[in-house]
Amino acid sequence: MVSIEPSKDDAFLDLLLSAFGDSVLLGESIPASCHSDWTGHAACRPLALVRPTSTQEVSKLLQLCNQHRRAVVPQGGMTGLAGGAVPTAESVALSLIKLSGVENVDQDAATLTVRAGTTLQAVQDAAIEAGFCYPIDFGARGSCQIGGTLSTNAGGHGVIRHGMTRDRVLGLEVVLADGRILDLMNSMIKNNTGYDLKHCFIGAEGTLGVITRAVLRLAPPQRESRTLLCALRDYPAAVSLLHRLRGTGLALEAFEVMWQDFYAMSCEWQSNQSPLPPSYPLYVLCEVEGDASHLEMVLAAALETGEVQDAVMASTIKQAQELWAIREATGEFPVKLAPINFDISLPIAKIGDFVEAAGKLLTHRWPGIRIVNFGHIGDSNLHLTVDSNSLTENTSATHHAIETDIYGLVGEYRGSISAEHGIGLLKREFLHHSVRPEALNVMHALKQTFDPNNILNPGKVLS
Template sequence: MDTLINELETIVGKKGVLLGEDVAQRSVDWFTKASCEAMAIIRPQNTEQLSQVMAACHAAKQAVVTHGGLTGVVHGAVASPNELVISLELMNQIESIDPVGSTMQVQAGATLQSVQEAADEIDLQFPLDLGARGSCTIGGNIATNAGGIRVIRYGMMRQQVLGLEAVLSDGTVVSSMNTMLKNNAGYDLKQLFIGSEGTLGIVTRAVLRLQPKMPSEQTALVAVPSFDALTRLLQFASRELANSLSAFEALWNNHYALMTSEATKHAEILAGDSPFYAIIETLGSNEEKDAEAFAAVLEKALEEELITDAVLANSSTQRQGIWDIREDIETLVYELNPMFSFDISLPIAHMDEYVTTLEEKLEAQWPGVAKIVVFGHLGDGNLHIMITVRDPSPHSRRAVEEIVYGTLTRYSGSISAEHGVGLEKRDYLSLSRTPEEIALMKRMKLALDPKGLLNPGKILA
């Protein structure tokens, strides 16, 4: 192994190879803060170096795990002591921006926030938005096909990528840096790597699609009297706000009550006695007209008893205060410790029944100690479910998973809406994919990574 490490040092330089304590002090899991156990972390500075690194690892049959911003929550970055980590932290440049074509070319290690800010400087926007925007990287967003709060309007990461470059397990560079919206010349190879969680290739660069900057932002927090009213409110907002609706986030009472309790730092913006709450946001081009239209829609929703109360943000500070209730995951982790986190999707019409069934099953198995918190992107059928049974043992985790995923199959839902599969959900993949689909995934893996060197054990056993 020393021979391989020495060879990699000649490729990336001594500063490009981390060993010992420099490896152990790195965390590989956002929730657990578990330390990295890899034998070394290799930090290439460009695609050519990474290609040479992978060629050397391929010759030595050395498995690797790719690291981006390390904000994932399904153990996709976990590396064993006999594996190497490939970190793209030094490949973080925004290479070029085309204001006319509305595209940006970036390296995979660039953070989402840096891309958003670069687009903002030329009066455009990169619409993907996540709470981890300051840490998560574009490569990680691509590898997991990230979603976020604006999927309802702009789609997932897949819709934001025009072209990309990736390095295969043997060092081959597949460069398809397409800058055009339309290109039907053969297979769309970039789709192989988007959402593949680093198991088919390591994304190194990408061409991102930018959108017009929307100078007008309207945000409201509303109280909703029932789940039926919540679904009708979504339909109403989608119709009345037309193409300006950019986010529709639902908060169950258990989430809102916890986040605005005396133990947290968030103010109770609305009274905490409503069964549901929603954050509604629009993006537009005319502040005055958009504000009038937004207020009129909220007033009409009150008249039709779709909502019982509302607070309309009239400053960026108030807007941030509303979103902080939704995005403060650190408080949830602290208050629900030990917490089991789930990211599922299912038809909107079945969400209330599904959550109610979960609550009943959890209470039956852990009476008086089980606690569930639910929130999510209602507009695209994605719920985030946080559960604690005050028992951190692996047995309890497995038992909770069986309840969450077992109940989900009744509604033909997905075990992963936007977080990926990693190691955490691998054993449950068959609940959301047919045997034929899994067989095809394995054939693709074998074709692109015949030695099984890329993120081994992730997604597929």
């Protein structure tokens, strides 16, 4: 344990050390990975990092911090993209990394009970071992923690069929700001006993309570699936293809849309040859569960009508992985771009119009700006990314102006400024574009009720 210079915080730090011993890290012992999330926004070393090993220890920590009015910032795998787990120099970072492990898989009920610090990958592996699957999935599966996916109501590739994280949760254990442990560990699908309080904490980004355990709904094991990449003439053709696939009896696992700007850039980054020429306006990557001959008939019909211009179907697992590698190029964004990321939702019919309007708006104000568009349009989710390296004046003021324009346009389209990554710090000032004043007032009232001293992740979601 490192020593620190005497300061006004000494008495409180002594209490932490006395209560939690080696579970407390101070000063340079705190890993840099706990200073910010994947955005790198406002990186800051917290006053202390505490790593409880049990729900009781989380309760004890929150009780102590509440008593001394110390801010607590819950942290999971730090893979967030909204600044929701960024600490301040005066805060206590609460890492759930030691509160991990799958406790139980109930094969009769098809549920899994897990501690919040467990990675998504570990949950998926446990489900598969038991003969099921946990269908929430995205690229950060090996790093992100279940508590974080619950706190942000994470989405991912399979939302079109399986829903958001909220739809996979039956029960929670939550520690409130004053240390009380709220046992909501329901394991039954039917339980209609008044207010379903768990939904207050899913998507709340640790501002109302700290999730420590969960009961998750599992799905049947995935049958053999087919991966298909299609080239299309325009956005309406993508919507038509979505309707066609949904209406054929095939189980649509993923429907990923990539505009030409994204596809061409991603293929340029890949070492292998592009599976389809990068000259089409739009590309759709589909994951479909069902009979191959049935899918081939559906594809042939779409090609005949001109709905699909060209297509390639993976015949091996390796080929499927290569097709998915095009879509998952987003993992390279922090290295190869200086990204300003927008994770938004819009009515499906208007997404194409929004992409066009946003492009015109940004290129008019910042000629030469580089924009890439992609998303899971079957669940209304569009990702728009600006490479700030393409800006003549790459300043924080310019970044803010771009955010102001895009989120204002989202408001005009009656969309959501956050589809699956939360609000955190980065979107807080723009929340009014998607949440009306009356609803914002109720959100503030909930915060006051659950956390009257404002110690839980203060400044996140709500100002």
